[in-house]
Amino acid sequence: MxxxxxxxxxxxxxxxxxxxxxxxxxxxxxxxxxxxxxxxxxxxxxxxxxxxxxxxxxxxxxxxxxxxxxxxxxxxxxxxxxxxxxxxxxxxxxxxxxxxxxxxxxxxxxxxxxxxxxxxxxxxxxxxxxxxxxxxxxxxxxxxxxxxxxxxxxxxxxxxxxxxxxxxxxxxxxxxxxxxxxxxxxxxxxxxxxxxxxxxxxxxxxxxxxxxxxxxxxxxxxxxxxxxxxxxxxxxxxxxxxxxxxxxxxxGEPGDSGAPGGPEDPTASSTVVSPDGAPLWLRNARHANDMAARLRRAIDHTLPGEVVRVTHPTEANVVFATLPRRTADVVREQVRFYDWGAGETPDRVEARWMCAWDTTQEDVDRFVELIAGVIG
Known part of the structure; x- marks a missing residue:
């Protein structure tokens, strides 16, 4: 799904x-x-x-x-x-x-x-x-x-x-x-x-x-x-x-990074070392954030701004935007997401689009293509 x-x-x-x-x-x-x-x-x-x-x-x-x-x-x-x-x-x-x-x-x-x-x-x-x-x-x-x-x-x-x-x-x-x-x-x-x-x-x-x-x-x-x-x-x-x-x-296990009581090294290894040596908490969070940034860029560069309007800064792993309520309902038939609040007018709604450690670039690109197709 x-x-x-x-x-x-x-x-x-x-x-x-x-x-x-x-x-x-x-x-x-x-x-x-x-x-x-x-x-x-x-x-x-x-x-x-x-x-x-x-x-x-x-x-x-x-x-x-x-x-x-x-x-x-x-x-x-x-x-x-x-x-x-x-x-x-x-x-x-x-x-x-x-x-x-x-x-x-x-x-x-x-x-x-x-x-x-x-x-x-x-x-x-x-x-x-x-x-x-x-x-x-x-x-x-x-x-x-x-x-x-x-x-x-x-x-x-x-x-x-x-x-x-x-x-x-x-x-x-x-x-x-x-x-x-x-x-x-x-x-x-x-x-x-x-x-x-x-x-x-x-x-x-x-x-x-x-x-x-x-x-x-x-x-x-x-x-x-x-x-x-x-x-x-x-x-x-x-x-x-x-x-x-x-x-x-x-x-990570004890001893994986830093001295007791010292600041953590955000690039230190976890139990299973990744190619860049980062602990799992950071790898997962960094990926989720990157996918939200990719989604935000695609919205800004692909979708008409008068139709899909981003409502908050994208600083972590989520994008908020308003769009026509009918568009949101049609898109949601294929990709699930939640309405967050009211839009600027009764026929619009604010949606929340959340990314996670398992979100892929293909997921993001297909989602934006789907929104563009419904708008078109």
Whole structure:
């Protein structure tokens, strides 16, 4: 099935599947005390910092809820973008399960600024208002844009000045790092992020993500509460080694790059070395981004701009565009994708076209040819 619907559609990457099979070699201790998860802890410290701790979980929503519950008191609020996944696509889980008030900020192409955060500063100390306790950023954003290093440092600094902690929803963190040409630590620990929801499923994993408490979060005591929150929210897998194996396949085994606590080398090798020596997380994300860039170029150069209008910058692995609703419906009969929102007029719709690690150049070219044929 050809599609541009979601990077959740894609199959498990063969290297990830091989790692799961390898973890199935005999019995091991459950609930994260296994040898595979212990190797993941070593690798986590190598990449993210000498104090970092990983907690494998089952799904991204669970990772976000656990992270926010750990970082905020019961009276706390979470400042985030109006289009953040936690705000729009988690069925109220942070509120219903976590008991947290979400404080949404208007965004531009999915990004918020330090000024938007500071707009909530006046609520601090007011017992009639939820207390802004956590800043939650999505990287890359739901609209396919990426926060730069300076933007992240400014936002984290503003949050810390207010006594808040900083969370990153990193379901597509790999795509952001590939876009910016950085390592994972440079987008998290080094800019002041305290706790991270680390994605895997969208980048070649089977199922499972991780909550990673970074150095600042460890100092703030976040790691002590997560074992209890993970169990309470039904995110603790008994056979955690099969989640940890996937994360290790993406991140690489201990010793593959960098010194413990040092910045990751984004060109360092993974368990299975590619021709350019990059780890699997980077190879997969870089390819997905490249396919989205190819799709964007083809749209710009092939399709009439008055008919198909790109609506957001293409910085990661997704393209957003408006087009006639009838055109979208006809094209979708052959290639699946989702409508994202309303178009400029009732007869137009905004579509989301998502690329992934298994998207091919031929997929992109055929898709654009199909759209052009329907328009023609």
């Amino acid at each position: 050809q599609h541009f619907a979601s990077d959740n559609y894609v199959p498990v990457h063969p290297e990830v599947m091989a790692a799961v099979v390898a973890a199935n070699d005999g019995p091991d201790v459950p609930y994260g005390d296994d040898a595979v998860t212990q190797r993941l802890q070593v690798r986590t410290r190598e990449i993210f910092g000498s104090k970092a701790v990983a907690f494998p979980v089952l799904i991204g929503t669970g990772a976000n809820v656990i992270s926010l519950m750990a970082a905020a008191p019961r009276w706390g609020g979470v400042v985030l973008s109006d289009v953040a996944h936690a705000n729009t696509d988690e069925n109220g889980a942070p509120e219903r399960v976590g008991g947290l008030k979400l404080l949404a900020c208007p965004s531009v192409h999915g990004r918020i600024t330090a000024d938007a955060l500071l707009a909530w500063a006046g609520d601090r100390g007011n017992p009639h208002r939820a207390q802004p306790a956590v800043l939650s950023l999505t990287q890359s954003t739901e609209l396919g844009t990426v926060y730069g290093i300076d933007e992240l440092r400014s936002l984290a600094g503003a949050a810390h000045d207010l006594g808040m902690l900083v969370h990153v929803d990193g379901s597509r963190l790999a795509n952001a790092a590939a876009s910016l040409g950085t390592g994972l630590r440079e987008l998290t620990t080094d800019v002041g992020v305290d706790i991270l929801s680390m994605g895997a499923a969208k980048n070649g994993g089977m199922l499972g993500e991780a909550v990673i408490v970074l150095d600042g979060g460890v100092d703030a005591g976040l790691a002590e509460s997560i074992p209890f929150l993970r169990k309470q929210t039904m995110q603790l897998a008994s056979k955690s080694r099969f989640v940890s194996a996937q994360l290790l396949a993406l991140l």
